[in-house]
Amino acid sequence: MATRARRIVLGGGLVALALVPVVAALLHQPFYVDLFRRILIWAIAAVSLDLILGYGGMVSLGHAAYLGIGAYAVAVPASYGIDSGLVQLALAVLASAAAALVIGAVSLRTSGMYFIMITLAFAQMFYYLGISINAWGGDDGMRLARRSRLPGLDLADPTVFYYVVLALLVLLLWLGHRLVHARFGTVIRAAKSNEPRMRAVGFATFRYRLAAFVLAGAVGGLAGALLTNQTEYLTPSYMHWTRSGEIMVMVILGGMGTLFGPVLGAAAYLLLEDVLSAWTVHWQIVLGPLLVLVVLYARRGLYGLLPGGTSTDG
Amino acid sequence: MTALLVAEQCLNGLQLGVMLFLMAAGLTLVFGIMNLVNLAHGSLYMVGAYLATAVFNWSGSFVLGVVFALPATLAIGMLVEVIALRRLYERDHLDQVLATFGLILFFNEAVAMVWGRTALFTRVPPALAGQIVVLPGLRYPAYRAVIIVVGLAVALLLYGLVSRTRLGMLIRAGASNRTMVAALGVNIRLLYTLVFGFGAALAALGGLMAGPIYNVQPGMGEEILVEVLVVIVIGGIGSIRGALVGAIVVGMVDTLGRAFLRPLLSSVLGPVAAESAGPALASMSIYLLMAAVLFFRPQGLFPAARS
Amino acid sequence: MADALLSVRALSKRFGGIVATDGVDLDVAEGETLALIGPNGAGKTTLIAQLSGDLRPDAGVIRFAGADVTALSAPARSRRGFARSFQVTSIFREFTAVANVALAVQAHAGHSFRFWRPAARERALREPAYAVLERVGLGERADVPAGALAHGEQRQLELAMALATRPRLLLLDEPVAGMGPDESQRMVRLLRTLRGAHTIVLVEHDMDVVFALADRISVIVYGRVLATGAPAAIRENAEVRRAYLGEEAPAGC
Numbered sequence: 001m002a003t004r005a006r007r008i009v010l011g012g013g014l015v016a017l018a019l020v021p022v023v024a025a026l027l028h029q030p031f032y033v034d035l036f037r038r039i040l041i042w043a044i045a046a047v048s049l050d051l052i053l054g055y056g057g058m059v060s061l062g063h064a065a066y067l068g069i070g071a072y073a074v075a076v077p078a079s080y081g082i083d084s085g086l087v088q089l090a091l092a093v094l095a096s097a098a099a100a101l102v103i104g105a106v107s108l109r110t111s112g113m114y115f116i117m118i119t120l121a122f123a124q125m126f127y128y129l130g131i132s133i134n135a136w137g138g139d140d141g142m143r144l145a146r147r148s149r150l151p152g153l154d155l156a157d158p159t160v161f162y163y164v165v166l167a168l169l170v171l172l173l174w175l176g177h178r179l180v181h182a183r184f185g186t187v188i189r190a191a192k193s194n195e196p197r198m199r200a201v202g203f204a205t206f207r208y209r210l211a212a213f214v215l216a217g218a219v220g221g222l223a224g225a226l227l228t229n230q231t232e233y234l235t236p237s238y239m240h241w242t243r244s245g246e247i248m249v250m251v252i253l254g255g256m257g258t259l260f261g262p263v264l265g266a267a268a269y270l271l272l273e274d275v276l277s278a279w280t281v282h283w284q285i286v287l288g289p290l291l292v293l294v295v296l297y298a299r300r301g302l303y304g305l306l307p308g309g310t311s312t313d314g
Numbered sequence: 315m316t317a318l319l320v321a322e323q324c325l326n327g328l329q330l331g332v333m334l335f336l337m338a339a340g341l342t343l344v345f346g347i348m349n350l351v352n353l354a355h356g357s358l359y360m361v362g363a364y365l366a367t368a369v370f371n372w373s374g375s376f377v378l379g380v381v382f383a384l385p386a387t388l389a390i391g392m393l394v395e396v397i398a399l400r401r402l403y404e405r406d407h408l409d410q411v412l413a414t415f416g417l418i419l420f421f422n423e424a425v426a427m428v429w430g431r432t433a434l435f436t437r438v439p440p441a442l443a444g445q446i447v448v449l450p451g452l453r454y455p456a457y458r459a460v461i462i463v464v465g466l467a468v469a470l471l472l473y474g475l476v477s478r479t480r481l482g483m484l485i486r487a488g489a490s491n492r493t494m495v496a497a498l499g500v501n502i503r504l505l506y507t508l509v510f511g512f513g514a515a516l517a518a519l520g521g522l523m524a525g526p527i528y529n530v531q532p533g534m535g536e537e538i539l540v541e542v543l544v545v546i547v548i549g550g551i552g553s554i555r556g557a558l559v560g561a562i563v564v565g566m567v568d569t570l571g572r573a574f575l576r577p578l579l580s581s582v583l584g585p586v587a588a589e590s591a592g593p594a595l596a597s598m599s600i601y602l603l604m605a606a607v608l609f610f611r612p613q614g615l616f617p618a619a620r621s
Numbered sequence: 622m623a624d625a626l627l628s629v630r631a632l633s634k635r636f637g638g639i640v641a642t643d644g645v646d647l648d649v650a651e652g653e654t655l656a657l658i659g660p661n662g663a664g665k666t667t668l669i670a671q672l673s674g675d676l677r678p679d680a681g682v683i684r685f686a687g688a689d690v691t692a693l694s695a696p697a698r699s700r701r702g703f704a705r706s707f708q709v710t711s712i713f714r715e716f717t718a719v720a721n722v723a724l725a726v727q728a729h730a731g732h733s734f735r736f737w738r739p740a741a742r743e744r745a746l747r748e749p750a751y752a753v754l755e756r757v758g759l760g761e762r763a764d765v766p767a768g769a770l771a772h773g774e775q776r777q778l779e780l781a782m783a784l785a786t787r788p789r790l791l792l793l794d795e796p797v798a799g800m801g802p803d804e805s806q807r808m809v810r811l812l813r814t815l816r817g818a819h820t821i822v823l824v825e826h827d828m829d830v831v832f833a834l835a836d837r838i839s840v841i842v843y844g845r846v847l848a849t850g851a852p853a854a855i856r857e858n859a860e861v862r863r864a865y866l867g868e869e870a871p872a873g874c
Binding site for chain 1 (some may be wrong): 337338345349351353398401402405407408409411413416417419420421422423424426427487529536540544546547551590593594596597598601602604608609612613614
């Protein structure tokens with residue numbers, strides 16, 4: 001088994017992430033802290049999508065909706081002077097979970113193409129809703145008055161904010177690891193593998209899928225709350241469906257159905273964007289066909305390239 | 315006065331409906347027959363709009379733009395099918411979503427490279443710039459009226475094609491039973507390429523007619539695509555009839571919602587609440603409609619018969 | 622039969638213009654093995670699907686242990702003691718054999734909204750799973766990914782999953798389909814050990830298997846029950862011979 005080699009690689013990766021602010025300070029490149037914090041935030045979003053996409057086989061093309069709801073849950077209270085981070089984060093998680101509950105309850109009644117289209121459509125509904133509410137910035141969005149206020153932690157400090165995000169990601173990966181191997185995760189994975197068989201042995205799969213959908217939405221909302229803090233700006237475009245597509249690309253690029261894959265994918269996607277866009281403003285003309293090629297010829301994702309990257313779970 | 319206003323908005327709804335239908339007709343067949351989730355259908359709409367507008371601006375003739383854009387988009391559609399999409403038919407929906415998402419990025423950027431990111435200058439063709447009298451007292455822009463007529467004519471033509479001809483028989487059979495069509499000895503690859511190209515041309519027709527009234531800019535295809543998906547979900551995947559009914563319903567609900575929800579709510583909730591609730595509710599109306607339809611008919615209104 | 626465990630009345634299902642199940646009546650007593658035979662397309666699999674709850678009948682009533690279960694879903698019926706195997710092997714290919722069976726145990730061991738403890742370390746799930754694997758002869762193969770098992774072993778695994786739910790009623794759709802003669806014989810021996818302890822409804826084409834296992838046989842033709850009776854009676858039934866076995870056909874067609 002190459003799992004030890006993989007553990008070393010992943011452990012090394014985490015250490016490297018933890019050292020980013022140190023290295024950035026040594027190199028006098030504070031920009032890197034900003035870039036990698038952005039990567040970590042998108043990684044949280046990608047991991048949450050992977051829970052339902054990779055493990056659960058639910059091809060949701062509306063994950064950006066939760067990102068957006070999380071963002072609104074920070075910026076809107078902030079605009080009314082409520083800047084307690086705990087209140088904002090709780091609101092972000094609860095509101096996006098509630099939205100996921102409603103969207104999931106409708107869309108999980110269907111499957112296949114219908115599911116993809118319906119999740120996409122509902123996310124787009126929130127996008128248009130955001131645009132239509134002028135009091136909350138409408139189409140243009142609005143500036144975040146100030147970053148969330150957390151007890152003992154000053155998010156205005158880029159390094160502190162970075163470690164907060166990193167800690168949340170590590171916590172998420174740990175919880176996720178427990179979850180996918182526990183009874184609940186086993187049911188989710190098995191329902192992806194063979195739904196009729198699950199029903200035949202006695203699982204009412206709908207409720208487990210819905211629960212996973214809601215969990216993923218809640219974590220997506222957390223990512224959105226972090227994202228507005230990162231950009232210090234709220235815009236409905238966080239909810240545009242091309243965002244959902246991007247999160248999905250990160251998951252696939254990194255390797256779906258794995259916990260670290262989406263983290264790798266988020267890093268690869270955003271670094272690629274960074275490099276390509278430094279080279280040409282028309283970087284998407286490269287990215288688009290690249291994506292088609294990845295789908296056609298490199299389905300296992302980056303995680304599959306790591307030593308012992310594929311695993312069979314028992 | 316109000317009756318005329320309602321009539322005018324109904325015409326607007328019908329106009330949006332036929333545009334949605336032109337997109338949905340091709341896409342629902344691609345979904346139903348090829349079993350392909352093609353998110354890049356909006357890109358073909360955009361390409362059609364750009365090509366027609368560019369030729370129109372260059373030559374001064376709208377007709378020339380149409381004559382050029384339709385076959386050109388048809389060719390581009392067939393090319394895309396042969397190069398990329400054909401390899402995706404046997405893949406799962408997730409692969410299809412990702413690859414066609416890649417195509418969207420490509421097309422949006424390609425268009426931006428050639429014509430820039432800002433909206434392309436367009437105008438209604440001068441011959442149709444005026445208004446016509448639809449009913450006594452009801453004047454309506456001639457160009458929009460032409461869109462309605464063209465859209466309904468295409469719908470009629472499609473209906474005839476699908477229900478009366480051999481090609482249509484194969485298409486209908488393909489939507490319900492692919493292996494059966496293959497067993498008939500039909501060159502299924504060619505059939506797919508043709509259907510796809512045909513769908514591309516219909517999308518282009520929608521796009522080039524939309525050009526003068528909406529913005530011609532990168533990403534224009536995605537805005538309408540989502541509404542088209544709602545149409546297809548409501549109508550049922552693979553059903554032309556469903557696409558028509560769904561498109562008209564969505565066009566009407568969307569247009570009338572935006573026009574009348576605010577004044578309607580105003581009389582119930584008062585003007586202040588209606589000021590914010592009206593637009594919000596209007597923007598959500600077609601999605602709520604979709605949810606309602608799904609609740610009662612998870613396969614849409616006209617599910618294609620599958621064995 | 623007043624004391625029937627499973628009792629079906631006037632069950633009907635149509636797909637468009639095709640009548641797949643046409644007023645079927647069946648009674649299966651506790652501990653009995655009933656075989657459903659009939660030509661291809663007679664509607665046997667459709668019937669099994671309606672019994673298992675995977676397909677909703679258009680009309681008719683299914684009673685199980687005295688209760689009307691017609692409106693219950695497949696998982697709900699599983700909780701009442703239904704278990705099934707599929708015509709085309711249906712397993713969790715990415716999971717090991719023991720994980721497959723442990724899932725079936727898990728389905729009947731409390732709820733699964735448990736997010737913390739690894740399921741693979743729950744002895745309450747694993748131990749019964751190993752025991753059932755032993756019982757079907759797969760004890761040695763417990764840690765092999767199910768997708769890597771031989772075809773016959775996969776059929777055994779499917780049966781193990783059904784047994785792990787401790788069912789009262791087994792619905793088996795062609796349990797020896799696609800098996801070689803040796804595998805097939807092993808499966809028949811295994812199924813014989815289940816007779817009496819479980820009530821079994823069996824769809825099978827192989828007449829040797831049918832006559833080896835069935836207490837009674839129902840012949841299904843065009844969605845109808847043509848005849849029901851003891852194996853010997855069915856073998857002699859002129860109508861059945863004409864319609865299905867063919868005048869000259871020996872057992873095992």
